[in-house]
Amino acid sequence: MLTHFGNFEKLNDEINRQKRIAEDLIIHANRKQIINKGAFVKQTFSPSLNTETIIVKAEETVELEVKEKKLIKRMLIQKSWRKYVK
Numbered sequence: 001m002l003t004h005f006g007n008f009e010k011l012n013d014e015i016n017r018q019k020r021i022a023e024d025l026i027i028h029a030n031r032k033q034i035i036n037k038g039a040f041v042k043q044t045f046s047p048s049l050n051t052e053t054i055i056v057k058a059e060e061t062v063e064l065e066v067k068e069k070k071l072i073k074r075m076l077i078q079k080s081w082r083k084y085v086k
Contacts, residue, residue, distance in 0.1 A: 021049050028058045034065065 005011075025044055029037040044061045 018047055021045065021054060024054055025058060028055070032058075032062055034062065040065070 022041060022045055025041045026037055029040045034040045040058075040061060044057050046057070049057065
């Protein structure tokens with residue numbers, strides 16, 4: 001057995017923990033009806049996340065996404081208004 005790579009049981013446990021975090025983020029994205037779940041998970045996921053900070057970080061990401069959507073909507077309205085005024 002190659003021991004210079006570390007304890008395989010601890011490494012497997014860590015991989016499983018990180019996988020569960022990603023799964024929890026996907027479940028949260030489904031509940032919040034986030035359209036781009038992959039981008040949400042990519043932006044929110046961190047190997048150092050734990051169960052207490054998942055929801056806080058996820059909520060921050062959702063808030064940013066809502067602000068971006070509002071900004072895009074406002075920009076589209078302004079663009080349409082400018083075309084109408086001309």
